[in-house]
Amino acid sequence: MTLLWLRTWQVGIKSLLLHPLRSALTVLGIFIGVAAVIWLLAIGEGISRKAQEQIEGLGANNIILRTLKPPSEVTDRLRGLMPYGLTRDDYARLTATIPTVTRALPIRELRRRFSYKGRMVDGRLVGSTPDYAEVTKLEVDRGRFLTDADGREKKNVCVLAAGTAEKLFPFEDPLGESIHVEEQYYVVVGVLKPRMPTAGIGGSLAAQDFSSDVYIPIETLRTRIGDLVVTRRSGSFEGEMVQLSQITLRVDKVEHVMETAELVKQTLALSHRIEDFGVTVPLELLEQARTTRLMFILFMGLIAAISLVVGGIGIMNIMLATVTERTREIGIRRALGAKRRDIVRQFLVETVSLSTVGGLTGVLGGLLCPAVTKFIQARIEQAFPNVMAQLPDVIKAVEPTIVPLSIPLAFIIAVTIGVVFGLYPAMRAAAMDPIEALRHE
Amino acid sequence: MRYAARVCQVTKEYVLDGGTVRALRGVDLDVPEGDYLAVMGASGSGKSTLLNLLGCLDRPTSGTIWLGDEDVTKADDDRLSEIRASHIGFVFQSYNLIPQLTVLENIEVPLIYQGKCGPKYRKRCRELAEMVGLGQRLGHRPTQLSGGQQQRVAIARSLVNDPLFILADEPTGNLDSATSEEILSLLESLNRDGKTIIMVTHEPDVGARTRRIVRLMDGKVVSDRRLDNKEPCEANAAI
Numbered sequence: 001m002t003l004l005w006l007r008t009w010q011v012g013i014k015s016l017l018l019h020p021l022r023s024a025l026t027v028l029g030i031f032i033g034v035a036a037v038i039w040l041l042a043i044g045e046g047i048s049r050k051a052q053e054q055i056e057g058l059g060a061n062n063i064i065l066r067t068l069k070p071p072s073e074v075t076d077r078l079r080g081l082m083p084y085g086l087t088r089d090d091y092a093r094l095t096a097t098i099p100t101v102t103r104a105l106p107i108r109e110l111r112r113r114f115s116y117k118g119r120m121v122d123g124r125l126v127g128s129t130p131d132y133a134e135v136t137k138l139e140v141d142r143g144r145f146l147t148d149a150d151g152r153e154k155k156n157v158c159v160l161a162a163g164t165a166e167k168l169f170p171f172e173d174p175l176g177e178s179i180h181v182e183e184q185y186y187v188v189v190g191v192l193k194p195r196m197p198t199a200g201i202g203g204s205l206a207a208q209d210f211s212s213d214v215y216i217p218i219e220t221l222r223t224r225i226g227d228l229v230v231t232r233r234s235g236s237f238e239g240e241m242v243q244l245s246q247i248t249l250r251v252d253k254v255e256h257v258m259e260t261a262e263l264v265k266q267t268l269a270l271s272h273r274i275e276d277f278g279v280t281v282p283l284e285l286l287e288q289a290r291t292t293r294l295m296f297i298l299f300m301g302l303i304a305a306i307s308l309v310v311g312g313i314g315i316m317n318i319m320l321a322t323v324t325e326r327t328r329e330i331g332i333r334r335a336l337g338a339k340r341r342d343i344v345r346q347f348l349v350e351t352v353s354l355s356t357v358g359g360l361t362g363v364l365g366g367l368l369c370p371a372v373t374k375f376i377q378a379r380i381e382q383a384f385p386n387v388m389a390q391l392p393d394v395i396k397a398v399e400p401t402i403v404p405l406s407i408p409l410a411f412i413i414a415v416t417i418g419v420v421f422g423l424y425p426a427m428r429a430a431a432m433d434p435i436e437a438l439r440h441e
Numbered sequence: 442m443r444y445a446a447r448v449c450q451v452t453k454e455y456v457l458d459g460g461t462v463r464a465l466r467g468v469d470l471d472v473p474e475g476d477y478l479a480v481m482g483a484s485g486s487g488k489s490t491l492l493n494l495l496g497c498l499d500r501p502t503s504g505t506i507w508l509g510d511e512d513v514t515k516a517d518d519d520r521l522s523e524i525r526a527s528h529i530g531f532v533f534q535s536y537n538l539i540p541q542l543t544v545l546e547n548i549e550v551p552l553i554y555q556g557k558c559g560p561k562y563r564k565r566c567r568e569l570a571e572m573v574g575l576g577q578r579l580g581h582r583p584t585q586l587s588g589g590q591q592q593r594v595a596i597a598r599s600l601v602n603d604p605l606f607i608l609a610d611e612p613t614g615n616l617d618s619a620t621s622e623e624i625l626s627l628l629e630s631l632n633r634d635g636k637t638i639i640m641v642t643h644e645p646d647v648g649a650r651t652r653r654i655v656r657l658m659d660g661k662v663v664s665d666r667r668l669d670n671k672e673p674c675e676a677n678a679a680i
Contacts, residue, residue, distance in 0.1 A: 329539055
């Protein structure tokens with residue numbers, strides 16, 4: 001019996017090799033389908049993994065509160081300089097009243113221009129406490145981060161992010177030098193290692209970029225710059241009274257994050273009459289990202305499934321042509337003693353061989369996805385750097401990750417398609433009247 | 442006397458374009474083992490229909506056909522296939538070899554459908570190829586052979602399952618006279634060795650080489666004449 005199958009298979013391969021181009025094109029249909037399944041899933045997985053990493057970069061234990069500028073109709077009604085946003089009182093109240101909050105970071109951010117010996121760079125001036133480095137996962141490359149003493153003594157010291165240091169000090173050692181920020185000089189005490197951007201927070205879609213930051217103690221910032229920031233805009237002055245731009249709370253356990261976030265919202269609602277702050281819970285984002293990922297996979301799967309069905313129709317088309325072309329052969333085989341099921345078996349063996357070869361090569365093609373993507377990215381980077389720079393970060397830096405399950409899945413689907421789409425032509429072949437078939441020219 | 446095939450009161454009707462065509466109208470024919478008979482008649486006389494019925498490619502409308510000890514009119518499609526595979530050897534006018542298979546593989550086909558594969562059967566195929574004079578061309582494909590050679594492969598194939606009878610449908614119809622002669626002597630020698638052969642032909646010269654001529658006309662046997670001193674061959678040595 002096994003010998004019979006073997007022989008049928010041998011004959012099938014021979015028949016397929018009789019039309020190498022035709023067989024190759026049919027295989028190509030399945031190849032594309034299978035490779036598409038693996039590629040789409042790998043790219044989808046790569047993108048969602050990247051997004052997940054960025055969200056995790058915010059810290060799953062953290063709750064991030066950000067000052068939001070209230071809608072203009074509210075401020076216009078009140079006139080004049082209106083203080084808004086998170087306050088030092090909020091900070092004190094939250095740390096004192098919520099027991100699950102283990103650590104809290106007050107943060108004040110301003111857009112500023114930094115300069116050193118005529119070199120200039122625009123970036124964020126961030127005032128915070130020594131904990132900032134740990135909570136936002138910043139690592140010191142050289143020198144040190146801010147200390148409690150820096151804050152207590154309101155020292156004019158600063159720590160540079162990797163990008164700022166590189167732009168301001170392309171040749172010199174920044175440690176011990178002073179950089180200039182709006183009439184003040186700050187001595188550089190440390191330089192940080194580069195850090196991957198995190199997901200955007202506070203409703204903005206842009207990722208948070210840490211590369212052009214300068215960090216100073218928040219106490220120094222309050223003394224030297226103050227809460228009032230005046231900006232000149234098209235002839236008029238505009239003032240803003242903001243105490244803190246952000247408070248990052250760290251919760252003791254991940255399980256407590258959601259409850260704590262609720263408590264924080266309620267606490268803040270007591271002292272804020274207008275919506276001038278936003279609450280971001282990375283954990284929530286993480287869960288959203290998981291849902292998005294699932295949707296993405298379903299969507300990609302659908303596209304891949306369509307291409308596989310197209311491949312299957314290709315098989316069916318070719319097999320129907322083959323059956324017509326080999327009517328005579330079917331008649332001969334029937335006359336020589338082939339049963340209907342022998343004929344079905346023979347044509348099925350051929351379609352399954354085609355789809356199996358398509359499946360195997362498709363899997364190989366699919367496995368090449370990460371390498372090919374890297375190559376294409378490098379090529380685009382080389383040829384069109386501007387285009388590349390405009391692409392969103394998730395696409396620019398996507399690293400496709402092969403989903404292990406997708407390989408057997410794609411392969412099994414390919415073989416199944418061979419059977420399903422081969423069955424009809426095979427049964428049509430078997431249903432032929434042997435006398436008619438023998439007479440066929 | 443043992444019979445390779447017995448046809449009793451067989452009729453066959455086709456429905457064509459609403460009308461009924463009566464291709465056979467009560468045919469009786471006994472084929473003893475070792476016989477070599479030619480079925481002759483004009484086109485439309487029913488000889489192809491009779492051939493299809495004897496070859497178990499079709500079933501009669503009424504009447505019975507016995508092949509050996511089996512009433513094949515009662516068999517279903519699968520059983521008919523089995524009978525074709527094990528009891529009938531076909532030789533066609535247009536050879537009907539499978540183009541993608543070699544000589545050896547073509548001879549092997551009827552065995553495969555009986556589930557007989559393996560070195561023992563391979564050996565038999567090789568012997569038969571040698572017997573018909575194609576021992577040097579086992580690996581050739583049909584397109585690389587002449588018509589006469591192809592027909593000899595077909596004859597080897599018809600013998601491979603050691604059939605009850607060989608059913609030859611105009612076996613020399615596509616061949617020139619010299620090659621026809623070769624094929625006819627091959628068939629004659631097979632018959633001398635005891636093989637039963639039923640041949641359909643419309644050439645009187647070819648019919649004259651057999652032992653018995655059956656003439657059909659309008660679906661009936663009009664004459665059944667044994668040629669002089671040509672009784673069915675007695676020696677039934679297995680080939």
